[in-house]
Amino acid sequence: MAVHAASTTVVPAAELRSFAAKVARTVGVPEEDATAIADGMVWTELRGVDIGIKRLTTLVSRIRAGGTRADPRPAVIRESASFAVLEGHEAWGQVTSVRAMRLAIAKAKSTGVGACVVRDTGNSLAMGYYPWLATQEGLIGLAITNAIPLQGPWGSTRKLLGNNAYALGCPAGRHAPIIFDAATTTLSWVGIHEYEARHEPLPPGAALAADGRPTTDPAEALAGILLPAGGHRGFGIALMWEILSGVLSGGEHFAPLPDDNGAAAVANQSTFLLALDPSKSMPHATFLERVDTLIDRIHACPPVPGNERVLFPGERGAEVAAVREREGIPLAPVRVNELRALSHDLGVELPRSLA
């Protein structure tokens, strides 16, 4: 499988993880949180999604500007047997989401289901990482975040709701875990930037220009609004996710959350993490076998012409990750330059493969 082009530099995952953790520690992030941040960023890179290590520069600039606190000591402020509220104190989103998912996992193992809602935190990067953490403990997981307003309620072009990305995961036995990671909009904000970078038009039906006209121009879409995935359904899901995150947490909702350009502005994001322990329903081995059978039945479906085979959500990512664990993570020149700048700036030694 071709996972990188000739112009890229290949870095072993362990080296990249170690570098990212050192950078975070250097700007004041405690050891445990720095490890969590680096793990999540490298997990994303391993799966071929470019929203991991690129955010290391954002982390540093936000901590320096004061929009993100390096050592905020997030605290559980409400707790019952299967539910908790976490005050993020403007921590980096990965830090709170990992803590919240671990708390949800512990509660699920005890009571069957556990949920934790977080307020006053920042961007959690790839949402799929958090249910994946649950699958590593044998549990089903759900992660939801609210975000910068980018879409309108159904039937309006006023920006009110974010992508409100979410992810669900389920462990399997012989197979990789199922990880379904989605935005509630047809395209994510990150996705539109990628079309723009490639100078490609958007697929029709993904966005409206600021004046309400349908557009396939990435620049017009970035100035306009995103359309929900599945029409009114995408709006319905985004609204319920806003309730489970921004409303239920006591944090901001429909908030003018700052984007990466506002490094000094607090993020005020909220997240919702849930875990469910299937071993409360049946022996765990039986559950894993049932999931494997489900996956086998998906694989046995004939693909439409042009498709080699039928995949389950998360399968491609797991395959790419297996290759990259073995062969290293390819980084585009722009990423390598960012890491070199961080190394120079903070005096953190570059991975050998980049030095």
Next chain:
Amino acid sequence: MAVHAASTTVVPAAELRSFAAKVARTVGVPEEDATAIADGMVWTELRGVDIGIKRLTTLVSRIRAGGTRADPRPAVIRESASFAVLEGHEAWGQVTSVRAMRLAIAKAKSTGVGACVVRDTGNSLAMGYYPWLATQEGLIGLAITNAIPLQGPWGSTRKLLGNNAYALGCPAGRHAPIIFDAATTTLSWVGIHEYEARHEPLPPGAALAADGRPTTDPAEALAGILLPAGGHRGFGIALMWEILSGVLSGGEHFAPLPDDNGAAAVANQSTFLLALDPSKSMPHATFLERVDTLIDRIHACPPVPGNERVLFPGERGAEVAAVREREGIPLAPVRVNELRALSHDLGVELPRSLA
């Protein structure tokens, strides 16, 4: 608001509820379950959705044919503090889903979150009714069902997954509860039958014919497959819903569940019900006020041309229900004839307005 045409007969909700409960009792359904069945059917009719009272005939024929058991005594076979598994013993789906949601509600009030998964049960009709039950207790609710295979995994035209309908609900203060009720496909099976009955073509992108061609012909779509809402996202959600219902329950998954034509065949459906108590996060009045503010901000959005105003999910249904509670439920001649046939067949006295 015009809620019925001249050819319809108008029945007070209380009369229709009483008639439906008597019919259910006459075929052997215990008092409490008969009341639950009638409540759910009339709730649906009040909201202008024609999948309520039309199923009364199905209930009777399935109980007579043996596909549904009238008095199956559904039993909790696994239970932990926030999770339970209910064996449905081929009960009518409304019976088990109401019990399961009540159990989830009780667990949520105790621990914060409660979930109940049901196996070996039948069709639960409108999924919105179950989170609505949660909202009546001040809770957030989620209901999921698996169903007859109608859609393929993404990238295949083999029927494998059902509509896998689901609904989420949230209580509000000044406003009606938010009730978001959706199928994971672009159109529901019921929706396609409605297009067929009106002799209208389907919207493009909703279905493929049996040979894999895109089609807008309802008959071709009924013989072919439905396409997921939001493309691969609809498949991802449907798959996760199949895991939370059919797999987690220990029941059938991706099952050739019988449709209404197979009254003697057991249904083997599974459902998943979850409730969450927002008063575990903040005082309940504060939560309701926050939801009201959210709704006010939706209402304040300017509508696109041609739309009178911007609505939240469940708002139209609540408005229709308020009118119908006051003025009665309009029934089409075909429904009135079904009720007359049931009355004649079972010796249950017709509502006065139909006699």
